[in-house]
Amino acid sequence: MSIIITDTSPTDWKYVSEGGSSIVFSYTGTASNFVGTALRLRKVDNILPSTENAEEPDDPTILFQHRIIEKLVPVNYLPRLQTVETGRAWLEQLARVSEEKRSAERRAKDRIDVGKRKSVLATDLVGGPGFAVEIKPKWGFLPSPRHLSPTSAALKTQTCRFCMHSHLKTTESEDVALGYCPLDLYSGDKDRVIKALHTLWDIWIGSSGGVNNLKVFVEGQVVKPTTLPVSIRPLATQILPHDLEVPPSLDTLRDAFTSLILPLLLDTPVLRILSTHQRQLDTLDIEGLSTLWKQANQPLGSPNLQPPVLGEGLAQPSIAELEAFVEIYLAKHKSMDHDHPDTANLKYYCLAYFLSASFKDCSIMLRLSPTENGWSKTITVIDLDVKSVERLHKWEQLDRKIIQNYIELAEPSHCVDQALVDSV
Ligand SMILES: O=P(O)(O)O[C@@H]1[C@@H](OP(=O)(O)O)[C@H](OP(=O)(O)O)[C@H](O)[C@H](OP(=O)(O)O)[C@H]1OP(=O)(O)O
Numbered sequence: 001m002s003i004i005i006t007d008t009s010p011t012d013w014k015y016v017s018e019g020g021s022s023i024v025f026s027y028t029g030t031a032s033n034f035v036g037t038a039l040r041l042r043k044v045d046n047i048l049p050s051t052e053n054a055e056e057p058d059d060p061t062i063l064f065q066h067r068i069i070e071k072l073v074p075v076n077y078l079p080r081l082q083t084v085e086t087g088r089a090w091l092e093q094l095a096r097v098s099e100e101k102r103s104a105e106r107r108a109k110d111r112i113d114v115g116k117r118k119s120v121l122a123t124d125l126v127g128g129p130g131f132a133v134e135i136k137p138k139w140g141f142l143p144s145p146r147h148l149s150p151t152s153a154a155l156k157t158q159t160c161r162f163c164m165h166s167h168l169k170t171t172e173s174e175d176v177a178l179g180y181c182p183l184d185l186y187s188g189d190k191d192r193v194i195k196a197l198h199t200l201w202d203i204w205i206g207s208s209g210g211v212n213n214l215k216v217f218v219e220g221q222v223v224k225p226t227t228l229p230v231s232i233r234p235l236a237t238q239i240l241p242h243d244l245e246v247p248p249s250l251d252t253l254r255d256a257f258t259s260l261i262l263p264l265l266l267d268t269p270v271l272r273i274l275s276t277h278q279r280q281l282d283t284l285d286i287e288g289l290s291t292l293w294k295q296a297n298q299p300l301g302s303p304n305l306q307p308p309v310l311g312e313g314l315a316q317p318s319i320a321e322l323e324a325f326v327e328i329y330l331a332k333h334k335s336m337d338h339d340h341p342d343t344a345n346l347k348y349y350c351l352a353y354f355l356s357a358s359f360k361d362c363s364i365m366l367r368l369s370p371t372e373n374g375w376s377k378t379i380t381v382i383d384l385d386v387k388s389v390e391r392l393h394k395w396e397q398l399d400r401k402i403i404q405n406y407i408e409l410a411e412p413s414h415c416v417d418q419a420l421v422d423s424v
């Protein structure tokens with residue numbers, strides 16, 4: 001059952017943040033149905049018209065979370081998601097009052113899709129007292145060399161996908177988290193997690209919050225840092241003693257920030273759950289998947305005919321198909337012979353890779369609310385969205401490009417996958 005939002009005033013919804021496809025608002029009014037909630041709206045490219053769909057289904061994220069993700073991630077680490085009914089006039093007013101909060105780059109690119117009649121109401125993970133830290137951890141494993149070409153095996157078993165991709169992005173002049181290695185964050189090792197947090201912090205400051213691997217919110221507002229400590233005063237007032245006389249240095253702030261969130265990251269099973277699914281679902285690597293695809297699609301008796309590109313003709317999986325996949329994944333994945341994948345299981349491996357992409361691209365939100373004795377701390381996984389199956393070919397091409405670019409580097413990074421170290 002959906003609830004109706006148009007009785008609330010759009011001015012009670014405050015802009016929080018946005019990604020490539022969604023924009024999020026936090027409720028600041030008093031209607032009891034909405035206190036503690038955030039509204040996640042879809043955006044549309046400025047060159048396209050708004051949606052016109054009389055028979056609009058619920059946002060796919062909702063079914064995807066309820067029927068797929070909740071079987072793979074315990075619900076206490078997921079936001080509550082619910083369909084909410086919106087209306088064009090209400091959304092237009094919200095868009096008008098919130099437009100000035102959006103960056104010029106975002107505004108030039110896209111806008112709220114005011115034609116949508118249904119949106120997502122979620123647990124608000126940033127509003128209220130205290131602060132929240134959002135980390136986009138990305139890929140947390142090194143692949144098995146089993147299905148890799150000799151050249152890429154030498155690289156991919158030494159340097160993680162994120163570090164190689166960051167290198168490619170710097171050559172393309174993109175702002176990236178260069179120096180941050182996800183394998184440190186996922187390691188479970190105190191010193192390495194500190195290293196990851198310090199690097200993310202330095203990049204956060206150095207990029208004025210422009211790199212998406214770390215975001216900080218204080219009482220619902222995003223903190224925009226500069227190299228001047230005063231820019232992060234809202235965070236400083238949360239994490240440092242109030243009677244501190246001298247303005248704290250950036251290093252003092254970084255250390256206080258790290259020591260507050262470190263125990264949460266070391267104690268939680270969430271990072272392990274994410275990296276385990278990423279690794280298991282991507283068991284062949286995109287190279288192995290591509291080889292299996294070619295074997296399965298090579299027209300019989302025509303070895304010279306080119307098979308279709310990876311994923312071509314594969315329909316976007318329905319929720320029922322994904323549900324059936326997850327049942328097999330949970331029951332049989334560990335006992336399957338992934339070293340010798342059967343072409344009969346091509347669809348299984350395509351769906352697995354497709355699902356791994358959601359786990360590689362989600363974020364975690366750490367929420368710290370003050371209590372009488374310290375802090376109450378929670379961790380929630382957000383942005384576990386359905387990907388488009390059409391991306392399979394894009395991921396294959398991107399993988400090649402990353403390797404071709406990285407191969408030219410004289411001193412590759414050495415990334416350590418702690419789960420592999422612990423398994424020997
Ligand atoms: O390809 P990647 O690893 O750069 O991931 C993309 C993300 O880039 P980043 O995390 O900045 O590296 C990218 O993030 P941004 O838009 O850069 O914030 C998206 O999350 C994209 O997924 P989608 O197109 O929104 O479904 C992501 O694309 P997919 O790979 O998940 O298709």
Ligand SMILES: Nc1ncnc2c1ncn2[C@@H]1O[C@H](COP(=O)(O)OP(=O)(O)OP(=O)(O)O)[C@@H](O)[C@H]1O
Pocket residue numbers: 016017018019020021022023024038040079122123124125126127134215363382383385
């Ligand atoms: N439940 C929530 N409560 C508070 N803030 C949230 C919530 N969900 C998302 N946000 C904020 O809104 C931002 C955009 O949301 P989200 O990541 O879901 O968008 P997206 O367009 O799917 O992102 P991406 O381009 O990374 O795929 C997040 O990065 C986070 O800062």
